[in-house]
Amino acid sequence: MKRTSQACEPCKRRKVRCDGQPRCQQCTHTGIPCTYAASPPRRSRKKTVGRGRVVAECRELHTPNNGTKVRNILAPRPNEDGVITSHSTTTFFLEQLEKYDRYVYPMSPVVTAAEIRDMIFQMDTHRDIASFVYVFAAVTLNLTCSESVQRGPETSERIATLLTRSLELRTPFEFNSKPSIVTVMRSLFTQMCFVGLRKLDLGFLYLREAISLVYMLRIHEKDAMRDLEDKERCRRQRAYWECFIHERFTALTYYRPPCLPPLSALPDHDPSIDAELEEGFNKTIKNFRIVDPQFLDFWLGDRSTVTPDWVANKQQQLDNPEWVTEVSRLPMIWQADLIITRHWLRTLTWQIALSNIILSSSATPSMLLSLSFPLQLSNQLRQFLVTIPRQSVGIHGSGLLEKLFEIANTITDVVLHLCYALGDDTVQYIHDILFLKHFVFSFPGFADLGPINLTQKFEMIRDKYPEIKDIELLV
Structure with missing residues (x-):
């Protein structure tokens, strides 16, 4: 091995020869972090620590909070009985690719299944590659296991195990670290998994991490993006917009303050992706661009300045027959997300109007100014839900269920x-509620939203209208 003028800190402490590379051969072999001091201090030979102890200490620095030490990159982890679990095998990861490509990628069109396949076969070369593969598998299970037979406690436990392994394998950001589009999506997938597991604070943490990474990539700066290849520029723009969508949803659902402004335009046209996918993703962006700063201010803060004109303007944006016609041509997975999201946003707008405007009990030019608007909306929603496969809703995970819960x-x-x-x-209204109740409660993930208050309200409706046929089915 060629001598170098400066050895890394672990090699110096262990008194072994270092090759001076950014990640030297010795540290790579032992699986410990490789760091260099700016000006190496002199050390007495008497104070030199044993080699084995240094390896142990360096590994301890990379030990997660639960005390479990990180082994080599792909070391399988035994369960409580000492049996190696099967979810960390190459076959398991490859089996998730088709589901990812069919259900996850259309809603998060950044890292392709082909790219992930290559990463699966490179997992033993880099910790961060392995970390992304684990979270890819976790988010795929999180979104595709929507049926009760699939979404048992063991499924949530498996998702949590994959997510934990992904976090263990991450390398920390250091002075010269640079993010990539993969690290952005790793943070976003981590956020999605934590939200699905109802760890909302952790989900918000990793959402903010993803937003920080897109800023580090300077996606919002046209000059920084100009020199990129067209395909890479387009997918970075899509990653930015996906962070925007997730943050807007988080602000409206969990009342967390947003910080990411929209880009000045939709993602550039990308001929490398499916045209329907591109159209569906762009319509999702347009849905959430309706949630402008004024909308957020009203929803999260003071509503005393809400006016009928503002409500009417939002109604016009959200109730567009031409938009409905365009969406009806898209695949069902997109129709479910786009139309339910529109109904949800119309419900939130009505709630904002209710706070500062006297609503009418009779028909009004703007439905949103009517007290009965949510009831009319429920009938429209029922007519739509009976036309689509149930899986088209379940595949979106807790996000779409949260919207249906609010409605x-x-x-x-x-x-x-x-x-x-x-x-x-x-x-008619009671029967619409009955339908919606049976529809949303049929998803096992709905129980995780804690719908006890909703159940109590169903009981109150039953007591209020005992004469209505089938009212007992409401409880």
């Missing part, structure tokens, strides 16, 4: 607070 919660509030009236309209 159902608002509808039940309206029924409870409107004056008692046992007419045909009321019967």
Whole structure:
């Protein structure tokens, strides 16, 4: 081995020859972090620490909080019985690729299944590659195991295990570290998994990490993006917009403050991806661009300045027959996400209007200014849901269920607070609620949202209208 003028810190302490590379051969072999001091201090030979102890100490620096030490990159982990679990095999990861390509990539069109396949076969070459592969598998399971037979406790445990392994394998950001589009998506997938496991604070942490990484990539700077190849520039723009979408959803659902502004334009056209996928993703962006700073200010803060004109403008943006026609031509997975999101945003806009505007009990030019608007919305939603496969909703994970939860919660509030009236309209509203209740409760992930208050409201509706046929089915 060729001598070098400066050895890394672990090699100096162990008194072994270092090749001076950014990650030297000795540290690579022992699986420990490789670091260099700016000006190496002189050390007495008497104070030299034993080689084995240094390796142990360096590994300890890379030990997660639970005390489990990181082994070599692909070392399988035994379960409580000492049996090596099968989820860390190459075959397991390869089996997830088809589901990822069919269900995950269309909604997160940044890292392709072909790229992930290459990473699976390179997992033993770099910790960060292995870390991404583990979180790819975790997010794929999180989004595709929506049926009760699949989404048992063992599925959540497997997702958590894969996620933990991904976090263990991460290398820390150091002075000269540079992010990549893969590290951005690793953080975003981590956020999605934590939200699916109802670890919302951790989800917010990794969402902010993903946003920090897109800033480090300078995706918002046209000059920095100009020199990139067209394909790479387009997918970086899509990664930025996906962070924007997730943050807007988080702000509206979990009341977390947003910080990421929209880009000045949609992602550039990318001929390398499917045209329907590109159109669906762009329409998702447009949905969340409606959630502008004013919308966020009203939702998260003071609503005293909400005006009928503002409400009418949002109604016009959200209720567009031409948009509905365009969406109806897209695959069902996109229709489910786009149309339910529109219904959800219309529900939130109505709630904002309710805070500062006297709503009418009769029909109004703007439906959003009517007290009965959520009930009319529930009927529209029911007519849509009966036309699509159930899986088209479940495949979106907890995000779409959260939106349906908010819609159902608002509808039940309206029924409870409107004056008692046992007419045909009321019967129709109750049946719409019955349908929505059975639909959303059929997804095992819905129970994780803690719908106990919603169940109590169903009981109150049953007690209020005992004469209605099938009302007992509401509870």
